[in-house]
Each structure stands twice: as C-alpha cells, then as structure tokens.
Amino acid sequence: MIQKLQSLIERLSKELPGILAAAVVTVDDGMSIAAVRRREDIETDAASAYLASIVRSNAKAIRLLADDEEVDDILVTTSHYHFIIRHTPGQPFFIFVMTTKDEWLAKSRMLIRKYEVQFAQFAEYYRRNYGEE
Secondary structure, rough: HHHHHHHHHHHHOOOOOOEEEEOOOOOOOOOEEEEEOOOOOOOOOOOOHHHHHHHHHHHHHHHHHHOOOOOOOEEEEEOOEEEEEEEEOOOOOEEEEEEEEOOHHHHHHHHHHHHHHHHHHHHHHHHHHHOOO
C-alpha cells in the first residue's frame, strides 16, 4: 500500500511542471510517508516535521478564531516559491506541495483536490497498521 501511495504522489508531481517537491506527511509525528523531489537540495523529510507542527498549530488557532470553520489549505508564499499544505480534518496525514512562484496557484490547488480522494483511501490502511491502539 505504501508503494501505491508513492506512485500516487509521483503521478501528482508529473502533472505540474512547476512542482519542486510533494509529500504525504503524518500529522502526529511529521514523518514523510511518500515523497518526491526534483532538486537534491530540497529536504522534504526534514521539513515534514516542521510542517506537521504548522498543521497542528493552525488547527488550534482556527478553533480559537473561527470555531465553526475548517481550513481548506495552508498557503505560504515566498519570493520564489508556493508551499501548499492540504489537511482534511480527521485524516492522519496531510499533503504538501512546493512549487515555483511561476506555477499557477489555482491549478496547483485543483490538482491537490483531484488527488485528495485517492489519498484519503489510504487513511484507513494507515490507521489499521500504524495508528495508535
């Protein structure tokens, strides 16, 4: 099943030329389950732990600020990159995509949503095999 997840993240990454990295990351411990990168200097595994803390902190902040809202995406932009984090509430993991700033942001978000259903199918497998007892 992990190999299928890896294959899925690789397929997602091939659909956008501006993707530099993509990963499926556990929320609880920030472990990268599947990842792809197009440049050697991008450390997806190391960044995953920090991104997981952003997802957890963001959920707490949104509960305080807008209790009845759910986050669609967490978006971080820099002068050269877009970092898109997509976490569906109740899922044990989130999807992270790093693109160049030139990549069309709306297309990136649509692509993540397109694959989200397929990634969600992995959630039950993950809970059965890796989740807390």
